Amino acid sequence: MILQSGARVAIAGAGAFGSATALILSRLGFEVTVFDPAPPGENASGVAAGMLAPAAEAVFDKISRGHLPVLRRARERWTPFAQDLGIALDRSGLAVEGDADFLAEVEAALVEAGARFERTAKGLFSDEDWRLDARQALAILREAAIAAGARFDARGVAAFDQGRARLDDGEVLAFDALVVATGGGGRELAPELGGLTPIKGQILRLDTAMADGPVLRGKGVYIAPGPRPAIGATMEAGREDRQADPAVAEPLRLAAERLRPELARAGAVIEVGVRASTSDGLPLVGPSRVPGVILAAGARRNGWLLAPLVADMVAAYLTDADPGEDAAAFDPRRFEG
Structure with missing residues (x-):
């Protein structure tokens, strides 16, 4: 898909993925409207603890044990992204405490995942993990996207077909593309979401x-x-x-x-x-089988961690640029067959 500056893009979902994508696309000159019927901050991204935690996810969520390299890349993308927006990043790290058997299990998992850590008097420590204030960051993203020209609409997208988005109140609007960033919802917008x-x-x-x-x-x-x-x-x-x-x-x-x-x-x-x-713990990011639809959904526990990286990838797909080294791992078609 190759869209030029000024093209109309609808985004379904105003969480971390949707809001970060709205900001980046608006700054590229697209005419962006974000649709989400949930009040600001009342979605999963607003409720979240704001973890940017590649080490903890690779250790405590076994499905993510092999994902540490991509999770690290996503975390590093946060440094310039947060600095540009004035989002505070807490880099205090991860401390693990518990009995000897639990600590031995966690240490073995850290070694298996390839995470940096050290032993402490109380347990284990890793400097790999950061965090942010989720609701504050979501508000900052929204304000920055609006300042860049994006609009937020408190309606949902019910369907998208041949460049026309039907909203949940029945109104139909023309858009050149739809980005589905609905987290766990919006299954009717793309068949790939049925696998979430x-x-x-x-x-x-x-x-x-x-x-x-x-x-x-x-x-x-x-x-x-x-x-x-x-x-x-x-x-x-x-x-x-x-x-x-x-x-x-x-x-x-x-x-x-x-x-x-x-x-x-x-x-x-x-x-x-x-x-x-998804079944492998990584999101669906890329073109759907539905023409004009780009997916950015299924983040599991890593919506905030992956948000800037995923937003960059969505922008690349819309402009026919290189989506980067994680494109194959996130490809929505990877489960077909």
Whole structure:
């Protein structure tokens, strides 16, 4: 697909992928409209803890064990991207604590993945992992995209065919291309999305601040410090409801209290997001079989980590430029046959 500056591009989804893509395409001169009926910050990207964590993902999510090189490349893309936008990156790293058997298991996984780490008095530490404030970053992306000329529309895209997008209120608008960045939704927009598995994630947000420092990981839990610490996160494959479930989230609190007993006094609210995953844990990025549709979906737990890299790839596909060395790994057609 070769589009010129001024071409009209619709983006379905205003999460990390959609908002980053809107910014980059608008700066390239495209006329961009982002459609998302969810209030700003109420999607999975807004609920997320904002991890830019190649080491933790390669260790604690076994499906990502072999993905450390691409996850590192995605993290490095954040340095100029965040600097340009004024998004603060916390580079405090990853600390792992637990009993001897758990630490031995994690150390073996770090070695297998090829991640940098060192032993500490309390456990293990890696400087590979960064993080950001997800809701703040999403707001900054939105403002920057608007400043570059993008528009945000609180409607959803129901269908796209032959350059015409039908919205959920029935209105039909002409666009030269549609970028599907709907996370776990929008399956009706491209057949490739039918292969995604929805994953419900629940995170506890505490009302007691923790001093800044590395993300702490223990058996079955992480604690991201800050003014409102995040304790996460459940991975409930096949579920896409947004209903908070205290019974499912309670083990997170108990695991966090074993690591930091002082958290027992903190109040907490449950926040819920729905993501989606492919069978290999990498997203679908590239042209769909539907003419004019580019996919940017299925990020599993790495929506924020991959966002600038994926946005660059979408822009490359729309302008017939080189999408980079990860194009084959992300190709939506890789599961066919």
